[in-house]
Amino acid sequence: METAKKRVLTGNKAMAEAISQEMERDPNVFVLGEDIGKYGGIFGSTQGLIEKFGPERVLDTPISETAFIGAAIGAAAEGMRPIAELMFVDFFGVCMDQIYNHMAKIPYMSGGNVKLPMVLMTAVGGGYRDAGQHSQTLYATFAHMPGMKVVAPSNPYDLKGMMVSAIRDDNPVVFMFHKSLQGLGWMEQLDAAVDNVPEDSYTVPLNKAKVVREGKDVTIVGIQMMTHYAVEAAERLAQEGIEAEVIDLRSLAPIDKDTIIESVKKTHRLLIVDEDYLSYGMTAEVSAIIAEEAFFEMEAPISRLAIPDVPIPYSGVLEDFVIPGPNKIYEQVKKMMAEA
Amino acid sequence: METAKKRVLTGNKAMAEAISQEMERDPNVFVLGEDIGKYGGIFGSTQGLIEKFGPERVLDTPISETAFIGAAIGAAAEGMRPIAELMFVDFFGVCMDQIYNHMAKIPYMSGGNVKLPMVLMTAVGGGYRDAGQHSQTLYATFAHMPGMKVVAPSNPYDLKGMMVSAIRDDNPVVFMFHKSLQGLGWMEQLDAAVDNVPEDSYTVPLNKAKVVREGKDVTIVGIQMMTHYAVEAAERLAQEGIEAEVIDLRSLAPIDKDTIIESVKKTHRLLIVDEDYLSYGMTAEVSAIIAEEAFFEMEAPISRLAIPDVPIPYSGVLEDFVIPGPNKIYEQVKKMMAEA
Amino acid sequence: MFEEKQPAVSMEKMVWMYEQMVKIRYYEDQMAEVYMEGKTPVFNIGAGTVPGEMHLATGQEPAAVGICVHLTKDDTVTAPHRPHHHAIAKGVDLKKMTAEIFGKETGLGKGKGGHMHLFDPEVKFSCGGIVGAGIPHAVGAAMTSKMKGKDWVAVAFIGEGAANAGAFHESLNLAAVWNLPLIVVVEDNSYGISVPKKSSTSVESNDLRASAYGIAGAYVKDNDPIAMYKVAEEAVSRARNGQGPTIIEIETYRFLGHFQGDPELYRDQTEVPGLRQMDPLLKLRKMLAESESINETDLETMEKRAKQEVDEAYQFARDSSYPDPESALKDVFSS
Amino acid sequence: MFEEKQPAVSMEKMVWMYEQMVKIRYYEDQMAEVYMEGKTPVFNIGAGTVPGEMHLATGQEPAAVGICVHLTKDDTVTAPHRPHHHAIAKGVDLKKMTAEIFGKETGLGKGKGGHMHLFDPEVKFSCGGIVGAGIPHAVGAAMTSKMKGKDWVAVAFIGEGAANAGAFHESLNLAAVWNLPLIVVVEDNSYGISVPKKSSTSVESNDLRASAYGIAGAYVKDNDPIAMYKVAEEAVSRARNGQGPTIIEIETYRFLGHFQGDPELYRDQTEVPGLRQMDPLLKLRKMLAESESINETDLETMEKRAKQEVDEAYQFARDSSYPDPESALKDVFSS
Numbered sequence A, B: 001m002e003t004a005k006k007r008v009l010t011g012n013k014a015m016a017e018a019i020s021q022e023m024e025r026d027p028n029v030f031v032l033g034e035d036i037g038k039y040g041g042i043f044g045s046t047q048g049l050i051e052k053f054g055p056e057r058v059l060d061t062p063i064s065e066t067a068f069i070g071a072a073i074g075a076a077a078e079g080m081r082p083i084a085e086l087m088f089v090d091f092f093g094v095c096m097d098q099i100y101n102h103m104a105k106i107p108y109m110s111g112g113n114v115k116l117p118m119v120l121m122t123a124v125g126g127g128y129r130d131a132g133q134h135s136q137t138l139y140a141t142f143a144h145m146p147g148m149k150v151v152a153p154s155n156p157y158d159l160k161g162m163m164v165s166a167i168r169d170d171n172p173v174v175f176m177f178h179k180s181l182q183g184l185g186w187m188e189q190l191d192a193a194v195d196n197v198p199e200d201s202y203t204v205p206l207n208k209a210k211v212v213r214e215g216k217d218v219t220i221v222g223i224q225m226m227t228h229y230a231v232e233a234a235e236r237l238a239q240e241g242i243e244a245e246v247i248d249l250r251s252l253a254p255i256d257k258d259t260i261i262e263s264v265k266k267t268h269r270l271l272i273v274d275e276d277y278l279s280y281g282m283t284a285e286v287s288a289i290i291a292e293e294a295f296f297e298m299e300a301p302i303s304r305l306a307i308p309d310v311p312i313p314y315s316g317v318l319e320d321f322v323i324p325g326p327n328k329i330y331e332q333v334k335k336m337m338a339e340a
Numbered sequence C, D: 001m002f003e004e005k006q007p008a009v010s011m012e013k014m015v016w017m018y019e020q021m022v023k024i025r026y027y028e029d030q031m032a033e034v035y036m037e038g039k040t041p042v043f044n045i046g047a048g049t050v051p052g053e054m055h056l057a058t059g060q061e062p063a064a065v066g067i068c069v070h071l072t073k074d075d076t077v078t079a080p081h082r083p084h085h086h087a088i089a090k091g092v093d094l095k096k097m098t099a100e101i102f103g104k105e106t107g108l109g110k111g112k113g114g115h116m117h118l119f120d121p122e123v124k125f126s127c128g129g130i131v132g133a134g135i136p137h138a139v140g141a142a143m144t145s146k147m148k149g150k151d152w153v154a155v156a157f158i159g160e161g162a163a164n165a166g167a168f169h170e171s172l173n174l175a176a177v178w179n180l181p182l183i184v185v186v187e188d189n190s191y192g193i194s195v196p197k198k199s200s201t202s203v204e205s206n207d208l209r210a211s212a213y214g215i216a217g218a219y220v221k222d223n224d225p226i227a228m229y230k231v232a233e234e235a236v237s238r239a240r241n242g243q244g245p246t247i248i249e250i251e252t253y254r255f256l257g258h259f260q261g262d263p264e265l266y267r268d269q270t271e272v273p274g275l276r277q278m279d280p281l282l283k284l285r286k287m288l289a290e291s292e293s294i295n296e297t298d299l300e301t302m303e304k305r306a307k308q309e310v311d312e313a314y315q316f317a318r319d320s321s322y323p324d325p326e327s328a329l330k331d332v333f334s335s
Ligand SMILES: Cc1ncc(C[n+]2csc(CCOP(=O)(O)OP(=O)(O)O)c2C)c(N)n1
Pocket: B034, B063, B065, B087, B091, B094, C081, C082, C129, C130, C131, C158, C159, C160, C161, C162, C163, C189, C191, C192, C193, C258
């Protein structure tokens, strides 16, 4: 592992490596989805797999999400471990019945007698001007529904480790990866999309948030891109003597309450930042957990930043206005510190 | 209106009357859905309409929710005012793309140049042992998404008045009616399902919560069935000297913050009760609003009761355990009052 | 009409089908009665021994037995909201199934699923309450069969109403492209709840839609279990031999309402008595009784045996306990 | 091949089609260039004058012009993610359309929609980014036509990949049952992104699926605008006369990648040059040039006019302002 530490991968390669290693380890693992074969996945998560495992285990599908995600459920019920890719999370509406009414509920409705060890991986996020039907995260839409684990890793190390965990998990896991964090050649090049990733297989738990920056004055809970923006804002705040603790939520369901509660016990202030819609979203859930379970720890109103309940607009000036960025986070914290 | 006051209707008849009167008033209004013709709608919302308006304006559809809800969108774009019925909200997953990506977003993506004056009405709720795919409310699933008004009336008076408002609204409205509040002959007979309903047309706004019981000690926010249970619990609490104020939320989006904030300014305590899943649900949103906008008014942690993040189970003992009822509400308030 | 001269179907298979049909019919008749327990004098769907929606298959037995006679427990069956006949013909544990419908802890799903959600992995049976949604699951089973190099087949039962759902089209196209051992059996009982077939379906019968996928299609008329047997035999053998999917449509009869309690105001009141005249169970019995290889006593013994099994299942369900309320919180995730 | 002897299509219509094709081709060529502005030397999809995904229709002009030539502004067109040729052929305001693609406040959607979300209610045009999802909208327009007693028709354009989505099946069945004036035009450009037709589609061509709905089907080969004209003429007249829906499939050519920036590693590098040899624009020009009723100067004048209109649209888009950031909060609801 020591030498492996220096090994650097992009997000998509980290994911593809995880899948490849698990396919080698377990013949029941296979992948299906649109353009995941020769194309390697529109966001590169299956790059190199068809060359290695052939079209019998890496299946390009027609544009029939209900059929192929439903087929993954049927295969999982028979003991296979499918990984289905929904190209953009925004397309969920054509197949949500399979996801919500079947994948998520069959284990429960069967009294635990049917297991569905499958991964539904899907690309989320905006910021590159793909407009209203290709830029959402929909974190809360999935996390609201019991019966699925829902994770959203923010860096290549976690992408690999959490993908390995997801594949080995006996429950359905919705694995959301952020397009901008895949490190693709045709997107903006972000440092956050490249990271040290050991070659040997390892796992990262699916139910643990992570403190990515320690601080004593205010807690900022973020997820995926928002974690990175929060860290950026925190660094600016530090120059002004405000020490923000930043938590990368990583997992939406189950949600790791303890890490957040522990942090606010120290900071007594909380800002939650989300790339999903504001109302009925992740920011609400985290806030409600604290308002219920750590109420007396709080010294100021709980603050939240998210998409202000509008569809994601196309034009750059508009999209930048609705997606929270480092500036907005910085300003919001400043306001919170001034007020209380 | 004075004499009309004595007129009593069930929930379903109140809805059907609203639709009928609007169909008379505006030739562009029509209804489509499964079994809404001769059957009159599985939950009776379209009773008598086909007899009055014929099969040209009351259209039974195949089991093709994507096609007929999408067709309603297409017709609305051309100036019609369709009312589409999705038989159970639980079926949303087969047509959510039309709802979420098109109905909700086209007005915005067209820069306001396309209006979609349509109503999507759908039956919600459990309590009669119909299990995991027929008992959900999914309030938050819809309310999370910008671009739709989402309402959930709790009594025949509001069902009529809000349906009239919904039909006349130039925006897409998701109209959720609770099966148990329809007053159907084959369901449990509830007093709440029968109410005074004036014959003359009237409107009830789509963006106003309502204080249904005044009190000074604690605020209970409920919606649909939960409002009735909250009132029941409040009456029991009153016997013990605890005066609960009960708010019927009525509208999930837009949400009426003011009524809730005003109430907690008086009571300083808040319990939110929901028939939807707990996490990332309505209880979270209401809690977060208060934790952000009325934090210093609160004297105790904000408490919430909802389905404890499990699919709705079939067996009566199990279903009764997961859906909040008057008892649980009563006990929760007692606990809140004891603690703080 | 299946009284007409038929190419040979072995007496053993015929008898098996008849016994299953008797069992199914008796099961549904019992259920119709039990369902009313606790719902009189005022009907309340949520009350009684068996609450919730109840979709019975009385009259639709041929579709189930005519194909399940060719299946083993390695073959998969997915069924819709009206699943009892398929479950029984596929050999689902009758006691656990009935206990599930009663909401008991000994049920297939520990009381969490109920009548529309019966899962018996032992015989690879499942069903669900969303129209059309079981077809993709059968595609997945058929994929598994192919990936593992087995000769297992997967059968998805649906109603004629379901053939207009998107899932039907997507699944059949996918199964055809991948040449999977999938058979979709469309039970045409003339209605999707209240909507007659001609108001929902743009073709005479759904086997005609096979040409939209370049696959085989077959039609069975008159609710005939023996014609179904033969058509199914071919389809199953095609599937086992890697020759791809088949759509079978069978004309069948819904003797009862869509669900128990359906006022059925949408259908002519003379329709059901007419259908009852053509009861496939009576027809098959008559045919067997007229044959030389089986006599009246044998038939009666068999009928008694079938009914006894059903009675025992109901008794087991009655005797079982309700689950602990707190168990509602279990089984969301397995660990 | 459309050079062969053809039954008469009026010169006027032929010229209209040619001019539209020129306009489309030039529009897309310009877009391909503009799209690269701000994306060099390092390609970044989110940067530049026109950011986001860009699906161009170069080579697919015949499908759009061959049917839109028969439409008026009362007829409805819904298009998919690759919509420019349809929009131009349907007469969408070219300036506002281009401004929208540039993300400007003068755009059709005030910069909120972009290239995949162009709405011009003036000519009843809309498009969207979800495969298959526009078909139901066209069904709704066709319903409206019928309910209002008009002879308006609705045309839904889709790619061959979309014909395997559930929305296709549900919409065609519904339109057939209700006998609506709907035409679905399937543009077979051989690929759904990287997936070749044979890996996605279980039939040779989607017009064959018409039999699954008891409706008319027609196939146009060789990307031929004149053959398309004729097939579409019949379909439109059937629709206007209350004779129900039609599926038309046209063999067409995707000269470019699925989107701009597509590395196209999945397709043989000799394929596109081969297709370019059969460029429908050049073929039609040759045919016109050889005819007697139009001379080279006329053609050049027309070409110039078409290009000028496009140039003006791009200029308008460039000259327009970006929207006020706060306007992002408007237009969720109308009041
Ligand atoms: C997607 C979906 N839409 C609607 C329903 C409501 N529903 C339940 S059964 C049924 C009719 C089904 O008709 P058919 O497929 O012919 O089966 P049958 O009931 O006749 O056996 C309908 C509309 C549903 N369960 N799922």
